[in-house]
Amino acid sequence: MSDLLPSWRDTATKSAIVDFVASVTTGDGTLPPDERVAVFDNDGTLWTEKPMPTQLHFIVMRWAAAAAADPSLADRQPYKAAVTNDLAWLGKAIEKHYDGDDSDLHTMIGAILATTAGESVEEYQAAVTGFYRDAKHLTLGRSYAGAVYKPMIELLRFLEANGFTCYIVSGGDRDFMRPMSHDYYGIPPERVVGSAVGLSFDETANEVRYGNAFSFMDDGPEKPVRIWSRVGRRPALAVGNSNGDMQMLGYASGLGMLVHHDDDTGRGDEPYDAGAERALAAASGNDWTIVSVRDDWSQIFPQPQAADA
Amino acid sequence: MSDLLPSWRDTATKSAIVDFVASVTTGDGTLPPDERVAVFDNDGTLWTEKPMPTQLHFIVMRWAAAAAADPSLADRQPYKAAVTNDLAWLGKAIEKHYDGDDSDLHTMIGAILATTAGESVEEYQAAVTGFYRDAKHLTLGRSYAGAVYKPMIELLRFLEANGFTCYIVSGGDRDFMRPMSHDYYGIPPERVVGSAVGLSFDETANEVRYGNAFSFMDDGPEKPVRIWSRVGRRPALAVGNSNGDMQMLGYASGLGMLVHHDDDTGRGDEPYDAGAERALAAASGNDWTIVSVRDDWSQIFPQPQAADA
Numbered sequence: 001m002s003d004l005l006p007s008w009r010d011t012a013t014k015s016a017i018v019d020f021v022a023s024v025t026t027g028d029g030t031l032p033p034d035e036r037v038a039v040f041d042n043d044g045t046l047w048t049e050k051p052m053p054t055q056l057h058f059i060v061m062r063w064a065a066a067a068a069a070d071p072s073l074a075d076r077q078p079y080k081a082a083v084t085n086d087l088a089w090l091g092k093a094i095e096k097h098y099d100g101d102d103s104d105l106h107t108m109i110g111a112i113l114a115t116t117a118g119e120s121v122e123e124y125q126a127a128v129t130g131f132y133r134d135a136k137h138l139t140l141g142r143s144y145a146g147a148v149y150k151p152m153i154e155l156l157r158f159l160e161a162n163g164f165t166c167y168i169v170s171g172g173d174r175d176f177m178r179p180m181s182h183d184y185y186g187i188p189p190e191r192v193v194g195s196a197v198g199l200s201f202d203e204t205a206n207e208v209r210y211g212n213a214f215s216f217m218d219d220g221p222e223k224p225v226r227i228w229s230r231v232g233r234r235p236a237l238a239v240g241n242s243n244g245d246m247q248m249l250g251y252a253s254g255l256g257m258l259v260h261h262d263d264d265t266g267r268g269d270e271p272y273d274a275g276a277e278r279a280l281a282a283a284s285g286n287d288w289t290i291v292s293v294r295d296d297w298s299q300i301f302p303q304p305q306a307a308d309a
Numbered sequence: 310m311s312d313l314l315p316s317w318r319d320t321a322t323k324s325a326i327v328d329f330v331a332s333v334t335t336g337d338g339t340l341p342p343d344e345r346v347a348v349f350d351n352d353g354t355l356w357t358e359k360p361m362p363t364q365l366h367f368i369v370m371r372w373a374a375a376a377a378a379d380p381s382l383a384d385r386q387p388y389k390a391a392v393t394n395d396l397a398w399l400g401k402a403i404e405k406h407y408d409g410d411d412s413d414l415h416t417m418i419g420a421i422l423a424t425t426a427g428e429s430v431e432e433y434q435a436a437v438t439g440f441y442r443d444a445k446h447l448t449l450g451r452s453y454a455g456a457v458y459k460p461m462i463e464l465l466r467f468l469e470a471n472g473f474t475c476y477i478v479s480g481g482d483r484d485f486m487r488p489m490s491h492d493y494y495g496i497p498p499e500r501v502v503g504s505a506v507g508l509s510f511d512e513t514a515n516e517v518r519y520g521n522a523f524s525f526m527d528d529g530p531e532k533p534v535r536i537w538s539r540v541g542r543r544p545a546l547a548v549g550n551s552n553g554d555m556q557m558l559g560y561a562s563g564l565g566m567l568v569h570h571d572d573d574t575g576r577g578d579e580p581y582d583a584g585a586e587r588a589l590a591a592a593s594g595n596d597w598t599i600v601s602v603r604d605d606w607s608q609i610f611p612q613p614q615a616a617d618a
Contacts, residue, residue, distance in 0.1 A: 188343065189541030190500075190539065201530040201556055201560075208533050225508045229483075229505065232497075232501065233498060
């Protein structure tokens with residue numbers, strides 16, 4: 001079965017995965033298939049989140065389009081940053097948040113909500129589908145389908161071959177992930193758990209539409225809450241890469257894994273610990289298995305496709 | 310394939326079901342299996358909701374147990390009604406609500422939330438599992454497993470045999486349905502959509518716990534919202550039995566069905582239109598198929614099991 005993991009080097013990490021799966025399928029700790037639930041963070045776990053999360057790329061394009069349609073927006077942030085390609089402004093808004101100043105972050109959040117307020121979920125789905133069809137990853141220069149981590153795709157299939165059901169549980173927007181989750185990961189929309197804008201039903205048009213406020217942010221302690229709400233079980237296996245995944249890893253009854261972005265060999269995955277410091281520090285005390293991008297993965301991304309040439 | 314529906318009489322209703330399924334699987338309107346999503350209301354659709362919804366039976370037992378543990382509660386409503394078996398008080402609280410007086414309903418809702426506030430989802434799951442093991446339906450005198458509608462169980466299996474995925478979408482409490490949904494209906498917990506109390510994660514105990522307020526009531530216009538949130542698709546087929554199912558039936562892209570409780574032949578299903586008047590009146594204008602309990606079902610409930618003797 002471990003030949004389903006060709007991009008994983010023969011390290012202790014791969015052994016930990018294979019041994020855990022063997023223990024719940026045939027060993028002493030056998031779990032019935034119904035209880036073989038695996039949950040995966042998305043950004044930084046299933047695909048790269050550098051140089052910026054894919055969703056932010058899409059949002060910046062939507063802000064630029066909004067400013068093109070309504071030039072009065074072009075002098076206001078964050079539309080100005082989008083139009084002038086001043087991505088540093090966005091980074092600074094996040095930095096100011098960590099320094100206790102949420103003013104720019106609130107401006108950003110308001111503009112994020114404004115992009116979908118009143119839009120039907122199916123209109124949004126069509127717009128997101130078009131983005132995945134046309135957009136290129138900013139540094140890899142290929143479609144986002146090629147920005148997924150090949151070893152993680154193999155892990156999804158390996159788990160499924162052993163009776164697991166895999167879910168995405170991400171801080172990203174649920175409905176931004178759904179249009180690609182089946183094609184990129186083999187995970188259908190009903191198994192995509194993420195943050196959500198509040199919805200309401202427009203009876204006249206017979207459409208579900210986004211409101212103007214978030215319903216919840218699926219991060220940190222909210223992840224176990226959303227897993228229960230959507231799945232109704234405690235997961236057996238959880239994989240993440242950041243501080244916001246700690247509670248989800250702790251909630252799993254079996255194996256917890258943390259992807260560590262430590263590859264400095266120029267294979268296209270940017271090395272960083274920012275946002276993962278607490279999780280990495282807590283890993284050994286919690287028996288979480290660290291996945292070293294540098295040491296455990298022989299290949300990071302899929303081969304480029306003809307369409308990427 | 311229609312031999313999978315032995316409790317359905319050979320009527321126009323059965324033909325409408327069989328023809329619809331044929332049309333999306335082999336006919337002109339073929340839907341890929343991913344899009345063959347069917348949603349079912351629960352109370353009054355998949356099982357009887359008379360003489361009271363199963364969940365209310367459970368709640369009354371919990372109120373009585375709470376009053377036994379804390380006798381100071383026994384003089385207060387709704388605990389008093391539970392202890393004295395004054396179920397009429399509960400009915401009157403609902404009637405007063407329709408007359409514009411919500412005082413008793415608010416008392417009831419507060420007491421419903423009090424039964425789970427601070428409880429972990431797994432503690433509640435164990436309590437509900439015990440109820441299903443021990444409780445008897447109040448008029449059928451058998452376990453609640455025997456209070457399901459046999460023709461609807463056959464319909465679930467018929468749809469699955471044709472590539473459909475079936476979900477419960479009920480106004481009832483999601484976590485009250487999950488412990489029986491697989492055994493009674495063959496529907497796993499991740500495909501149970503219902504009303505929900507707000508949850509939070511208790512990091513110290515590593516448990517998800519109920520709060521003291523509802524997160525949402527999954528009824529009427531909220532049903533399409535919850536279907537999108539959980540499934541991420543518009544259903545092809547929807548089945549309900551009350552006014553609260555109208556929006557869900559309208560949201561379905563294909564067949565909408567409404568169970569009409571019109572059986573006056575003494576086979577154990579109480580005839581009633583209350584709560585379904587608007588839905589029944591709207592059926593023909595919306596091309597919803599009416600399922601007549603009297604005329605379309607040759608058998609209503611499963612044969613009693615030895616355990617029911």
